Amino acid sequence: MKDFIQVLRRFIPPYKGHLGLTFLYNFLSAVFAVFSVGLMIPILEILFNLAEDVNEMVPWAFSLKSVSHNLYYYLTQFRNEYGPGLSLLVVGLFVSFGTMLKVGFAYLGAYETVFIRNSVVRDIRQQIYKKILRLALPFFTEERKGDIIARISGDVAEVENSIMASLDMFLKNPVLILVFLISMLIMSPSLTGFILIVLPVTGFVIGRVGKSLKKVSREGQDKMGQMMTIIEETLGGLRIIKAFNAERKMEGRFNSEAGLYRNIMNRLMWRRELAHPLSELLGTLVIVIVVWFGGTLILNRNSELTGSEFIAYLAIFYQIINPAKAFTNALYSIQKGMAAMDRIDLILKADVTIAENQGALPIETLTDAIEYRNVGFAYNDKLVLKNISVKIPKGKTMALVGQSGSGKTTLVDLLPRFYDVVEGQVLVDGVDIRELKLHDLRNLMGNVNQEAILFNDTIFNNIAFGVESATRETVEAAARVANSHEFIMETEMGYNTVIGDRGSKLSGGQRQRISIARAILKNPPILILDEATSALDTESERLVQDALEKLMKNRTSLVIAHRLSTIKNADFICVLHKGTIVETGTHDELLALNGRYTKLHQMQMF
Numbered sequence: 001m002k003d004f005i006q007v008l009r010r011f012i013p014p015y016k017g018h019l020g021l022t023f024l025y026n027f028l029s030a031v032f033a034v035f036s037v038g039l040m041i042p043i044l045e046i047l048f049n050l051a052e053d054v055n056e057m058v059p060w061a062f063s064l065k066s067v068s069h070n071l072y073y074y075l076t077q078f079r080n081e082y083g084p085g086l087s088l089l090v091v092g093l094f095v096s097f098g099t100m101l102k103v104g105f106a107y108l109g110a111y112e113t114v115f116i117r118n119s120v121v122r123d124i125r126q127q128i129y130k131k132i133l134r135l136a137l138p139f140f141t142e143e144r145k146g147d148i149i150a151r152i153s154g155d156v157a158e159v160e161n162s163i164m165a166s167l168d169m170f171l172k173n174p175v176l177i178l179v180f181l182i183s184m185l186i187m188s189p190s191l192t193g194f195i196l197i198v199l200p201v202t203g204f205v206i207g208r209v210g211k212s213l214k215k216v217s218r219e220g221q222d223k224m225g226q227m228m229t230i231i232e233e234t235l236g237g238l239r240i241i242k243a244f245n246a247e248r249k250m251e252g253r254f255n256s257e258a259g260l261y262r263n264i265m266n267r268l269m270w271r272r273e274l275a276h277p278l279s280e281l282l283g284t285l286v287i288v289i290v291v292w293f294g295g296t297l298i299l300n301r302n303s304e305l306t307g308s309e310f311i312a313y314l315a316i317f318y319q320i321i322n323p324a325k326a327f328t329n330a331l332y333s334i335q336k337g338m339a340a341m342d343r344i345d346l347i348l349k350a351d352v353t354i355a356e357n358q359g360a361l362p363i364e365t366l367t368d369a370i371e372y373r374n375v376g377f378a379y380n381d382k383l384v385l386k387n388i389s390v391k392i393p394k395g396k397t398m399a400l401v402g403q404s405g406s407g408k409t410t411l412v413d414l415l416p417r418f419y420d421v422v423e424g425q426v427l428v429d430g431v432d433i434r435e436l437k438l439h440d441l442r443n444l445m446g447n448v449n450q451e452a453i454l455f456n457d458t459i460f461n462n463i464a465f466g467v468e469s470a471t472r473e474t475v476e477a478a479a480r481v482a483n484s485h486e487f488i489m490e491t492e493m494g495y496n497t498v499i500g501d502r503g504s505k506l507s508g509g510q511r512q513r514i515s516i517a518r519a520i521l522k523n524p525p526i527l528i529l530d531e532a533t534s535a536l537d538t539e540s541e542r543l544v545q546d547a548l549e550k551l552m553k554n555r556t557s558l559v560i561a562h563r564l565s566t567i568k569n570a571d572f573i574c575v576l577h578k579g580t581i582v583e584t585g586t587h588d589e590l591l592a593l594n595g596r597y598t599k600l601h602q603m604q605m606f
Helices: 002-011 013-038 040-047 064-082 084-134 137-142 145-164 167-187 189-211 213-236 238-243 247-273 275-299 307-348 408-413 438-443 459-463 472-481 485-490 508-522 538-552 587-593 596-605
Strands: 369-379 382-393 397-401 423-428 445-448 526-530 556-560 572-577 580-585
Touching (some): 002 013, 002 084, 013 167, 145 307, 167 189, 189 275, 238 247, 247 307, 275 307, 369 408, 382 408, 382 580, 397 408, 438 445, 445 508, 445 538, 459 508, 472 485, 508 538, 572 596, 580 596, 587 596
Parallel strands (some): 397 556
Antiparallel strands (some): 369 382
């Protein structure tokens, strides 16, 4: 319960006004519920001819005795004049009116609760997505993508269906129980004292059973994350699965996880379904004990209550039973929801490892050079870059070559601070990039990757991605420079054509040229090309290479290439081997060295 209160303290404060209205409406609902039940006493007395005549009024005072006495006076006058039948109808109409006010205020309380509940769920989703955008790339290398999707979808839905669904219980039921208990204390302090001893015992029994749900629920949500991962991998690798006839293997893998999930959920649901019958049984036992104890007091003439008042007292007590049972069901739901909240907090409370320093410096453009100074970097204590020092003057092109795993991509990923160096510094115009504003730093750069990363949106929006001031004219101009305009106009709706998931409706060369057009439109002073042509056929490579040469003109460029023919014109080439730069020079200078670059060149020529 302590964890549940902490969750409410985190997300409820923006809605304090609605919270206050909820308490007010629920309080008024409880007051009119007591008023309606209280009117049962004169009804019973009229029915059984137990009502005593009250022929004199007493001065009005703020006390139950004064109000009750004077109401009985008016009832006596009305009954004497119109008879008991019509008196019964009038009292019944007052009961109906009180009930109308009770349910009306109850609805208003529920109305406010619904607003708070849905707003909190929206806030949680927004916070998760915002945090995902802020977290550094290393976080996602440790987490399964499907598991993250499960947290923002299934786990948030579980929080909505359990914790937020229990919000009504916490905003409404305590008010009802408090008002009813006060009413019962006024009517019979001794009987109410007995009830206050019995109720906590039943609450303890229910709480012990509910606590076991959290662990099982956490297991179920973890298993759902694994299933989502398999589905995500299946959708992404469907071509390979079919090509290798691996449908049966993937089906078996998924069925195994689905079976384990079923077993976990069976255990969970069996325990949760215990909530209603257990609360029903305990509630009945409490009623029986109260009737026995109260009835004994009345029969022995030791009670503050008459028979008709005792029935009304029981009616008020029964009004407590339903909120108490709701507490029971809510305890089960909350334990399940808290397990989901724990998984959500793995994202919300994760450290933002690439953070912007306070007082970070702005930067608008590159004026001098980019420099890697004695740079070292490690993945999980495994050193992948060692003592890298290289300077790239403004307007020059540096190419990086080397075998796979030599650290080329890692080296360029340090520049936009996708990762931070472990040793040394990366400097832009002589300033350590950790001292610069992150948005300004990344705004200096345009990226074209080996795999063109496109979105399931129109061609226009993909080219204009991240450029708020883009117009049709500027987008079209960028597409022309990227050799994209002609094939775009041949599509069904031109620039308004939706290109499918990851651009699946386009060929590899077309996707790459769209990503180049995006970089051209951004017009960055620094360009990062990560094997931008390695996955293309000869004709597509020529078109893309031509677009890249236009893009690189008068820009400072870092180019990763496997095909050495694409970097012959680079100002200088760095050859990486096992995380260190082993050779540096132009294409011709490196060939003359007859070293590692020459071997790479000879293998490609062969």
